[in-house]
Amino acid sequence: MHPVIEWQDGAVVMLDQRLLPGEKKFIIHRRHQEVARSIRDMVIRGAPAIGIAAAYGIALGVAELEHDPQRDRPEFLDARFDAIVAAITATRPTAVNLFWAAARMREVYERCRGDFPRLSRELLAAAEALDREDYESNRAIGRNGQVLLGERDTVLTHCNAGALATAGYGTALGVVRAAVEAGKRIRVIAGETRPYLQGARLTVWELQEDGIPVTLITDNMAGHVMQKRMAQAVIVGADRIAANGDTANKIGTYALAVLARFHNIPFYVAAPLSTIDPGTADGTGIPIEERDRSEVTSFRGQATARPATEVYNPAFDVTPAALITAIVTEEKVLRPPFAEAIASLRGLRRR
Numbered sequence: 106m107h108p109v110i111e112w113q114d115g116a117v118v119m120l121d122q123r124l125l126p127g128e129k130k131f132i133i134h135r136r137h138q139e140v141a142r143s144i145r146d147m148v149i150r151g152a153p154a155i156g157i158a159a160a161y162g163i164a165l166g167v168a169e170l171e172h173d174p175q176r177d178r179p180e181f182l183d184a185r186f187d188a189i190v191a192a193i194t195a196t197r198p199t200a201v202n203l204f205w206a207a208a209r210m211r212e213v214y215e216r217c218r219g220d221f222p223r224l225s226r227e228l229l230a231a232a233e234a235l236d237r238e239d240y241e242s243n244r245a246i247g248r249n250g251q252v253l254l255g256e257r258d259t260v261l262t263h264c265n266a267g268a269l270a271t272a273g274y275g276t277a278l279g280v281v282r283a284a285v286e287a288g289k290r291i292r293v294i295a296g297e298t299r300p301y302l303q304g305a306r307l308t309v310w311e312l313q314e315d316g317i318p319v320t321l322i323t324d325n326m327a328g329h330v331m332q333k334r335m336a337q338a339v340i341v342g343a344d345r346i347a348a349n350g351d352t353a354n355k356i357g358t359y360a361l362a363v364l365a366r367f368h369n370i371p372f373y374v375a376a377p378l379s380t381i382d383p384g385t386a387d388g389t390g391i392p393i394e395e396r397d398r399s400e401v402t403s404f405r406g407q408a409t410a411r412p413a414t415e416v417y418n419p420a421f422d423v424t425p426a427a428l429i430t431a432i433v434t435e436e437k438v439l440r441p442p443f444a445e446a447i448a449s450l451r452g453l454r455r456r
Contacts, residue, residue, distance in 0.1 A: 109269055110149060110158055112233065115168065117161045121148050122269055126310040137166030137189050144203075145196040147301070151270020152344040152380055153239045156202030160232035162193045163210040168225050176221050186214055198392040199353055199421045201345040201382040206235060239272035242377040245435035246276055247283030250340070250375055253431065253438070254284045258337040259292040261330060264355035265307040266342025266375065276375040277340040278308070280433060285317055293319040294336055296327055298355060300400045300418065324357055331368040339365045343376035350426030350443025351388030352376075356419055362428035371430040378434055378452045388423035396420050 109120045117134040123146075124130050132148060134140045140162030143149055149158050166189030175181040194207050213231045217224040254260065260281055267278030275282060284291045293312055298304035305321055312319040322330060330336055339361055345353045352358075352374050365372040385391055398416035403409055410416075432439040432446075439446035447453065 108273055109154055110161065111236075112161055112164075112229065117158070117165055119143055119149050119158070120269075122150060122307060123148060125269075125306050134162075134165065136169065137162045138192060140165060141192045141196050144193070150303070151265060152200035152202040152342070153243070153271040153276070153377060154269070155197060155200045156206035156379060157232070157236050157239060157272060159193045159203045159206040160210055160235045163189055163207065164225075164228040164232045166192075167214075167228050170221075171225065179218065182218060182221070186211075186218075197394055199344045199394045200380075201385075202377075202379045205379045209235065236272050239377065239379075240274055242379075242435040243271050243274035243276060243279045244283075246375050246377065246433050247274065247279035247286075249435070249438050250280035250373065250433035251284035251287055251289070253371070253373060253433070254280070254289060254291060254338060257290045258284075259294060259335060261294045261296070261327065261336040261339045261361070261370075262308060263296045263304065263324075263339075263341050263358055263361055264298045265303040265311075267308060267311050269307050269311055270342065276342045276377065276433075277373075278312070280340055280373070280375050281312075281317065282315065285315075291317065293317060294330060295319055295321055296324045296357065296361075297321060298357065299324055300404070302404075303355070327361055328364050331364050331370055334368075336370060338371050338373060340373045340375055343374050343380050344421055345385070345391050346374070346376060346381045346432065346447075347385045347387045347391060347426075348381075348383045348444060348447055349387045350429060350432065350439075350441070350447065351391070352424045352426070352429060352432075353388065353391045353393070353421045354424065356422050359422040359424045359428075362424045366428050372424075372428060373431050373433060374424075374429055375433040378436065378450060381434075381447060381450070381453055383447065383453060388425065391421075391423055393422070394420040 121130045170176045217227045267275035295304040295308045343352045362372050401416045426443045
């Protein structure tokens with residue numbers, strides 16, 4: 106699969122995921138404001154991919170100043186860098202990878218700000234390194250998580266936590282891919298994921314591209330599927346994990362966790378360390394993005410409700426740690442109590 110985001114000839118190139126599965130179109134971004142708009146408008150989505158996009162967007166914003174005569178004035182450069190970061194980080198509040206990536210880029214800025222040519226090179230190198238690291242983290246998540254699946258398990262998943270949401274392998278779907286690569290005969294049941302249909306449009310598409318058996322269901326069929334014992338595990342990704350293990354993910358995840366607990370089905374979260382936010386004590390501190398009402402009242406220009414209909418459209422919900430069986434990271438599989446397990450992560454302490 107072609108990377109969903111990459112740097113090409115001084116521009117940030119993204120696969121427009123809004124058009125899938127019907128059309129594969131790549132958008133070329135030559136200004137950091139364009140990258141910010143694509144993050145906000147969900148040209149690119151998925152917490153790890155958003156973090157990568159943020160890093161490339163910040164590198165692009167600084168590269169725009171190459172021919173500015175004021176670029177070597179520290180006060181000018183500081184103000185412009187702050188404005189670039191603010192434009193990128195104002196796009197989507199829930200996915201912590203966005204802010205983690207921006208913080209990494211700021212570290213590079215502070216180290217190199219006195220030498221503009223070096224600064225520009227190092228920012229791009231840092232973004233590319235973050236891109237590579239995410240892919241390797243996803244592969245490790247897959248290796249660590251695939252042992253949780255049986256030889257012929259069917260996995261229920263929600264939204265899209267695959268190659269399209271990351272640097273190219275996936276978190277929740279990375280576990281599925283690794284299990285298949287290990288010779289297991291895994292099947293997937295994908296919820297459609299209203300209102301944006303990431304499950305129907307993206308998860309089903311990329312699993313079909315890989316030849317992994319997948320069945321699409323509407324979101325309100327999940328309880329029936331579990332009652333009929335059609336799935337042996339639920340695996341989802343995450344947009345932010347609090348220090349106690351409470352996890353924000355696409356709206357509808359919490360309901361799946363409640364259903365899984367009632368039906369005694371393991372509920373797994375797969376996410377890189379960059380998605381863990383040790384500065385947020387629990388789920389009550391996670392900001393929940395609310396998106397435009399039009400996503401619920403229409404789809405691709407076709408009305409699904411009257412235009413004046415009152416709408417509540419949170420993009421995420423929070424699953425309490427008590428409902429999570431395990432959290433799969435690139436370092437290890439975490440088990441309850443999650444506060445202690447998260448605190449023990451060496452990679453998180455180094456970060």
